[in-house]
Every structure is written in C-alpha cells, then in structure tokens.
Amino acid sequence: MTCGIYLTFNGNCEKAMLHYQDIFDGEITITMRYSEGPPEFSTPEIANKIMHATMVFGNNCEIKASDSFHEPLNKGNNFHVSILADDNESAYSYFSGLAEEGKITMPYNDVFWGGKFGSCVDKFGVQWMISSNAENV
Known part of the structure; x- marks a missing residue:
C-alpha cells in the first residue's frame, strides 16, 4: 500500500x-x-x-x-504536506524555499520533541511541515 x-x-x-x-x-x-x-x-x-x-x-x-477544471477551488486549512528530511541542511533548504513569498506559521528551529521543525504556507496557499529528527541533524 x-x-x-x-x-x-x-x-x-x-x-x-x-x-x-x-x-x-x-x-x-x-x-x-x-x-x-x-x-x-x-x-x-x-x-x-x-x-x-x-x-x-x-x-x-x-x-x-x-x-481544477469544473468548480471554483476553495483552499482549505485541513491538510499539510509533511516532509521528514534526511538531514538538517536539506530540511532548512526546503523550508526556506517554500517559505519564500509565503507565510511562516512556525519558524524552523529546535523543537521540544527533538530535532528541528518549521511550518509555512507557500506562495500557492499550500501548507507545509518540514522536520528533521535529532538523530539526523
């Protein structure tokens, strides 16, 4: 599956x-x-x-x-694309690129559960969560 x-x-x-x-x-x-x-x-x-x-x-x-081909598109806030990067450098690069001309909803930084995390809405209205584990930072 x-x-x-x-x-x-x-x-x-x-x-x-x-x-x-x-x-x-x-x-x-x-x-x-x-x-x-x-x-x-x-x-x-x-x-x-x-x-x-x-x-x-x-x-x-x-x-x-x-x-979309037949209906007006209604952008919702009920989804995120979640990316777990292989390393912190890649994660930060992804986050920076996606946040450019968008809106940062949580800055990419250390988080209490370990590793680093950030979320943003890109310039197309898509919500993203980017993280890297403590083991791969």
Missing part, C-alpha cells in the same frame, strides 16, 4: 510543480494537459492547463497535482 499527496490548483499547477521541483531537486515524471484527455474534459480555456502531473523526489517521495 502507498499513500500520497494530491494537490489541486486554480490554474497555476505547472508553475507550482516547477517551483517544488526546484526546491526538492525532483523530477516531473508525468505532465498531461487537458487537451490530451477526453474532449468532454477540455475547453479552449483549460486546454493547456494541467490535468495530471507527478513529481518524484528523495527516497520514495511523490507529489501529484492538477488544475
């Missing part, structure tokens, strides 16, 4: 995935536009938008995403 994150964006999925690819040194393995899918799901307004994208990074990490 696997479990992953699927993010939906309001027309800026490609920009967001390229941003995440840069931060996590990832590889976008799938990019499918609405124009490549069934005609009933594509209109001229969204033909070039992302129907599905997959980015892989790290040790077996994956983010999947798409642009």
